[in-house]
Amino acid sequence: MNWTPAALSQDIPSGSAAPGQLGDKDIVIWRSASGRIAAWSDRCPHRGMRLSHGFVRGEFLSCIYHGWRYGDGGQCHRIPAHPELTPPDAIKVPVFAVTESDGVVWVAQKDAEPEAPPPGLAGFSPLRTLRLSARPETVAAAFGGTGLDLRGELGGCAVVVLIQPLPDDQCNLHALAANGADTATLDRVSAALEALRRQAETAEEIAA
Amino acid sequence: MRLYDYILSPSCYRVRLMAALAGIKLDLRAVDFHPGAEHRGPELLALNPAGTIPILTDGDLVLTQSTAILTYIAASHAPEWLGDDSPAMRAQVGQWLAFAQRLTDSAGAARLHDMLQMPGDIVALRRSATRTLRELEAAISAVRRRGGIFLVGDRPTIADIACFPYVALAPDGGLPLDAYPSIRLWMRAIRGLPGFVEMPGIHRLHELLPEPGPQPDVIRKERA
Incomplete structure (x- = not known):
């Protein structure tokens, strides 16, 4: 498998999330306040809401439905209805491999990351x-x-x-x-x- | 100003949104549009023989077209929302108000078909709506190439407010917006405007609000 072009960088500014796809899989592509790009499964592990409907605060993506907040590696960091709870490691959004070059966001399956980089688009x-x-x-x-x-x-x-x-x-x-x-x-x-x-x-x- | 209003109507929401952004308060009169069809009852037909809502009354003035109502609210209370006086901009705003009607007739009709079982050729409606949304996407991408995000000029106008509701609610009519990156960013800009108000199905930007509830560090401190 090669890298799949999934979006243009300019369409996902810092602090925003957008729906995307890899083959038949729905993904959310989002960029943190500091500019970090990520591609995850577009499904909140809690109730299945699309995370691309969610919102970005700082380095976290939150689900629009109940506000469950996810960070690096798809790990759940906060459940607003249980603020005292440290969410267990098992509550995690599946993540995809993502790389950004020449203004294009490329994604791939996490366990099948292509060895070759995406094609060069210099110029x-x-x-x-x-x-x-x-x-x-x-x-x-x-x-x-x-x-x-x-x-x-x-x-x-x-x-x-x-x-x-x-x-x-x-x-x-x-x-x-x-x-x-x-x-x-x-x-x-x-x-x-x-x-x-x-x-x-x-x-x-x-x-x- | 009195608005004969239905909470789920995108055309009524146009007016509520414009009034909120202009900072004026409307006297809202709820109309039982569905299932009561009050807009086709004697009281409202006397006011608007077309049998549609919204209807805005202000003294003797009765307005029954939502885009004309936007013009009236902006001209009387917030003229900066009309765009400037240049011939090109006046014409462009007028063009987008007419375009908004195409959105109503396509994406809006598809939504009424799917949500309220109104009659219609849903395949033809969605096809026509897709053409309209593609035009909008191309236009906003051209605006973005020039460093802007709003439809006309460098600030939001009634053109944006006229088009926004039916676009934002298009998914209700089986028209996902995933394929329109520039439309998404344009909607984000509108949803982030100071004074923006919601309607069912259209929410403001949550990230602009303070995070609700106690934060973990606060809880830890309280326990210590």
Whole structure:
């Protein structure tokens, strides 16, 4: 297994949590006040609430439902209804391997951490993430490439488009554009990405 | 100002939220929208023949479109929420108010279908809502590239307040917001505004509130 691109760093500012996915697993990607990124199972061990609905205070992520608070390694540190209790070690959120490079958040299964680092993206800056209802190969064909790491030109600008496969014939596109591109150019790339999505979804519908 | 209000209506919430942010107090008159259908009863039909809520009355003035009510509240009490007077900004605010109606007609209708069993082609409604949410996501991502987060200009306006409720409640209509990172950050910015008020299904940013309850170090001290 390789690293899977799961989000752009700019979309998860310090002190916030966001829903994400690794294959068919729901994950929460969150960043502490000090900037530490983490990827956990998106399920509170208490009552199963999605932790991505939760909130970050300092270095902890709290569940929105009953406020159970989790820290480093997914360990539960505080149960507000029992403030005097030190939560047992067993109350722990399953964690995923996570690494951040060139403005992209990459995740992998904890017990199967890839040996190779994620692909280098020097010379590119994150632009935006789009969800689409089409299979990765349909998107790659619409782009004029193959695989999950598409490189070429969109809207007159060099781009990298990372495809993140998702269940139910969907995927995320994490798009990066050449460093230093001006705002007007980036607007064109964004519009070209929308066009790519329409093209791939239309092709998928015709195929279905 | 009297607001004929229903707690679960995103259109009524628009008005409550705008009034709270503008720092004015409304005289709330609860309407039994569901299951009583009081908005289609004689008293309210006399006020608003369209049979919709919210309705805002202020002296002789009767307003029955939530986006027009936002304009009235802002113009009378908090003009900074209208945006500036430049032709482009005036037009942009107007454009977003019209866009908000598309949200009501798609995501809002999908929610009414799923929550209150209102009739509708749910597949078509969700498809139309997805197109609308994608437009919003693209627009906010363009704003973020310019260092902003709000829809028009560098501060929140009635454009944001008009669009916010139906977007935030879209998951009620089977439209998850997971796929829209810029929308999520825009909603975060609105939920963190001073004076922000909640409605069922839309909460403020908990992290801005002081942590409730005794903290472990306090308990340890008390026991010592």
